[in-house]
Structure formats: C-alpha cells, structure tokens
Amino acid sequence: MTDSAKGSAVEVELPPALVRLFPGVTPQIGLSAANVGEAIEALNQQWPGMRDRLVDSTPRIRRNIHIFVDGERASLDTPLAPGAQIIIKTAMIG
Amino acid sequence: MVEKVLVLVGTTRGAFIVESDTNRRSWALRGPFCEVWPMNHVKGDAASGTIYGGGGDQWFGPAVWKSTDLGETWTHSSEGLAYAEGEEPIKTVWSVAPANGALYAGVQPAGLFRSDDGGATWRHVSGLRDHPTRPDWQPGGGGLNLHSIVVEPNGGQRIWVGMSAVGVFHSADGGETWEPRNRGTRNDYMPEGQQYPELGQCVHCVVMAPGMPDRLYQQNHCGMYRSDDGGLQWHSIENGLPSSFGFPAAAHPRDPDVLYLLPLNGDAAGRYPPDGKAAVWRTRDRGESWEALRNGLPQENAFFGVLRQAMATDALEPAGVYFGTNTGSLFASADEGDGWQRIAEHLPMILSVETLVVDG
Numbered sequence: 421m422t423d424s425a426k427g428s429a430v431e432v433e434l435p436p437a438l439v440r441l442f443p444g445v446t447p448q449i450g451l452s453a454a455n456v457g458e459a460i461e462a463l464n465q466q467w468p469g470m471r472d473r474l475v476d477s478t479p480r481i482r483r484n485i486h487i488f489v490d491g492e493r494a495s496l497d498t499p500l501a502p503g504a505q506i507i508i509k510t511a512m513i514g
Numbered sequence: 515m516v517e518k519v520l521v522l523v524g525t526t527r528g529a530f531i532v533e534s535d536t537n538r539r540s541w542a543l544r545g546p547f548c549e550v551w552p553m554n555h556v557k558g559d560a561a562s563g564t565i566y567g568g569g570g571d572q573w574f575g576p577a578v579w580k581s582t583d584l585g586e587t588w589t590h591s592s593e594g595l596a597y598a599e600g601e602e603p604i605k606t607v608w609s610v611a612p613a614n615g616a617l618y619a620g621v622q623p624a625g626l627f628r629s630d631d632g633g634a635t636w637r638h639v640s641g642l643r644d645h646p647t648r649p650d651w652q653p654g655g656g657g658l659n660l661h662s663i664v665v666e667p668n669g670g671q672r673i674w675v676g677m678s679a680v681g682v683f684h685s686a687d688g689g690e691t692w693e694p695r696n697r698g699t700r701n702d703y704m705p706e707g708q709q710y711p712e713l714g715q716c717v718h719c720v721v722m723a724p725g726m727p728d729r730l731y732q733q734n735h736c737g738m739y740r741s742d743d744g745g746l747q748w749h750s751i752e753n754g755l756p757s758s759f760g761f762p763a764a765a766h767p768r769d770p771d772v773l774y775l776l777p778l779n780g781d782a783a784g785r786y787p788p789d790g791k792a793a794v795w796r797t798r799d800r801g802e803s804w805e806a807l808r809n810g811l812p813q814e815n816a817f818f819g820v821l822r823q824a825m826a827t828d829a830l831e832p833a834g835v836y837f838g839t840n841t842g843s844l845f846a847s848a849d850e851g852d853g854w855q856r857i858a859e860h861l862p863m864i865l866s867v868e869t870l871v872v873d874g
Contacts, residue, residue: 437549437573437574438574440549441549469590469591469592469593472575472593472595473574474574476575476596476603477597477599477601477604479599482573482574482575484572485574511573513572
C-alpha cells in the first residue's frame with residue numbers, strides 16, 4: 421500500500437543498543453517513507469535525536485551502523501517499496 | 515547543611531560516580547552510566563548540580579550526556595553538535611566545561627561548541643576553526659582533539675583552549691576571534707633553533723589558578739609551565755620534578771600558588787611513574803619548588819599511566835585530591851595530598867576524574 425504523500429508504508433526493526441538510548445521506544449516501528457533517509461527522518465520526528473545516532477554529518481549512515489532493506493545493504497537514498505522491511509543492525513566490532 | 519562529595523569518573527566503558535561524606539574515608543561506587551559509552555570527560559556544574567558527560571560511541575557517534583539527579587537518570591543530545599556537511603564528521607566529545615551559565619564542549623577533530631540551554635542544543639564556536647592556521651593543525655598521539663577548556667569565571671569573556679598537537683589558543687571576546695598563545699613552550703622534537711614554535715605544540719592540559727584568571731598552568735608533552743599574563747608568555751616550572759613528561763594538572767580550589775602534577779617517566783620510556791613508584795607532585799610556590807607526595811600510594815611495581823583529564827581537586831576544606839589510572843584504579847587524598855587511599859579498583863581505563871560537592 422502506497423501513500424503518495426508520505427511514501428511507502430514500511431516496517432523498521434531497531435537494534436537493542438539503539439532502543440536502550442531512547443526509553444519507551446519499541447523495537448518494531450511502522451512508518452511511511454520513500455527512501456531510507458526519509459525513514460530515518462520519520463524516526464527522528466518520533467524520537468528526537470535518533471537521526472544523529474544513525475547518520476553522521478557527511479551525511480552518511482554511520483560507519484558501524486548497517487541498514488538492510490529487504491535483506492540488502494542500503495544507503496540513505498535506497499528507495500522503499502510498499503511493505504519493505506528495514507532492519508537496522510549495529511556492526512560487529514572488535 | 516550536610517554535604518557530600520561525588521567523584522565523577524569517565525572511563526572507556528561508561529561513567530561512574532564514587533561518593534562519600536565530607537570526611538572522605540568511606541566511599542561507595544555507582545555505575546556504569548551512559549550505556550557504557552566511552553566517556554572522555556564527566557564534569558559537574560557546581561552552580562546547578564547538573565552532571566555532564568562528553569563521549570563518543572563507536573556505533574552511535576558523539577553526544578553530551580546529562581543528569582540532573584546526580585546520576586540516577588541520564589539523557590543525551592548532539593543536536594547541532596556537528597560540522598558542516600562534507601567536513602570530516604565529529605568522532606567524539608573530548609571535554610565539557612560549564613561556565614558562566616553556558617556549557618562548552620571540545621571535540622575531535624578539534625573544535626569548540628557552545629550550548630545555552632544546558633546541552634539540549636549546540637552551536638559551533640566557529641571562529642576557532644576559522645583561524646588561518648587550521649590547515650597546519652596536526653593530530654597528537656590521541657588524535658586532533660580539543661581537550662582543555664578554560665573559561666574566565668564571573669562572566670568574563672576570555673577563553674583558553676588546548677588542542678593537541680596544535681597548542682594553546684585564546685579568545686578575548688567570548689570565542690569570536692582567536693590567537694595562539696604558546697610563547698615560551700618548548701618542542702623538543704624540533705631542530706635546535708626551532709624549538710619554540712608558535713604552532714605545533716603538544717599541550718596536554720591547561721588549568722587556571724583560582725582567583726587569578728591571568729595565571730595559567732600547563733602540562734605539555736615537553737615540560738611544565740606557568741603563565742602569569744594569560745598565556746602571552748610561558749615559563750618553565752619543571753625544575754625539581756623527576757621528568758618533564760606527564761598528562762594531567764590540577765589546581766587547588768583556593769590557593770593559586772598550589773598545583774598538583776603527576777609526572778611520568780617519559781613518552782618513550784613507558785609512560786608510568788618514575789621507577790614504578792607512584793607520586794603526585796605538589797608545589798606551594800607556583801612551581802618554584804616541588805615535593806613528592808607518596809604516603810599511601812604504591813611504591814613498587816606501579817606501571818600505570820594517568821591521562822590528561824584524570825586528576826582533580828575538590829572544593830572542601832582541606833582540599834581533596836584525586837587521580838585515576840589507565841589500569842582502573844582511583845586514588846584519593848582528603849588532606850591536600852599528604853595521605854592517599856585507593857577508593858576504587860578494577861574499573862575500565864579511567865579517562866577523566868572530576869569532583870562535585872553537593873548538599874547531602
């Protein structure tokens with residue numbers, strides 16, 4: 421289902437370490453966005469400050485944050501089809 | 515009113531608070547806080563009792579954390595704590611400094627930010643990075659960071675910052691314009707005849723003497739210094755010390771002639787206390803002479819280091835002195851440095867130590 425004004429209705433899964441930074445946030449969130457950047461902006465609208473945790477000032481997805489759209493690594497301009505699943509993962513470090 | 519003293523500890527794995535009454539004999543530890551982010555500097559605002567923490571997480575980037583209930587709960591923000599698009603993004607917050615109702619943050623890559631709403635939003639103090647020397651700024655061993663922020667108290671407009679390995683910079687107009695202030699500090703790694711450059715100085719720590727805003731003390735990679743004119747001219751005060759190398763400096767809360775240093779044996783010699791015997795060194799005469807304070811500190815096999823923000827004094831009478839090691843031990847003196855006890859151990863690497871005296 422597509423909302424032409426707000427983009428596609430998608431599901432976003434947040435990593436536990438990010439959930440802990442925003443008390444009250446749920447790990448699964450539904451929202452409407454046309455691409456990954458818009459999805460992050462929508463998250464930031466609901467949870468002010470979340471964009472800064474996921475995107476640096478380049479702007480670019482932070483080096484150690486991996487975002488997958490329907491299983492494929494994504495960037496900020498990756499488009500979202502209706503029903504897409506966005507999974508945000510913290511990278512394995514060390 | 516009953517008071518208590520909080521020792522605020524920043525580590526590579528979160529912030530901790532070690533707390534005691536004013537006798538400072540028995541201590542209790544709380545933490546880790548700040549979701550175990552690396553916290554480079556945790557500092558209290560004596561005016562409000564608010565605690566701020568500057569750090570940066572390898573996944574989620576830089577932020578300043580804040581607690582208004584002495585560490586029970588924390589929030590975080592980096593709104594506006596960013597350079598312009600296309601510039602190298604900020605990696606971490608190195609230092610925080612509440613002063614004159616504002617809050618300053620020093621970051622890596624080196625720059626200064628200011629908040630006028632208690633850390634909720636930030637603006638870049640851009641005059642510093644607009645300085646024409648910026649293309650020549652070079653990183654020190656810990657990166658190109660702004661670690662020391664000294665603000666003239668009582669509403670003064672003067673600010674000094676320390677950047678590694680750039681040097682000391684000064685603003686006389688609240689941060690609008692800046693100039694380097696490194697005359698008299700030595701760079702042992704330059705050829706003879708070039709050892710006193712205006713830029714390219716590895717300043718490790720700058721502090722202000724209480725009640726004397728023109729008197730600054732500096733621990734440099736190459737020597738210890740005092741300035742009596744706001745940094746226009748620096749004078750070596752390393753005579754009588756066992757080494758010219760170290761990281762932290764801590765001013766006394768009331769006596770401008772008293773300074774505490776923790777000399778290490780040398781940058782290429784292990785960076786631990788000389789001969790493995792721990793000592794804090796105190797001057798009571800503005801650096802003219804020094805005495806080693808060892809009572810209660812380990813006098814054999816002490817191979818730890820103490821980092822640039824990891825020593826502090828408290829505001830009590832007599833003054834307390836504190837330092838934390840890169841091996842996770844925290845030492846305290848309740849009598850101006852004459853006697854010491856270890857008040858915490860087995861912590862992560864300690865990056866900063868500050869104190870806050872509050873009503874109990």
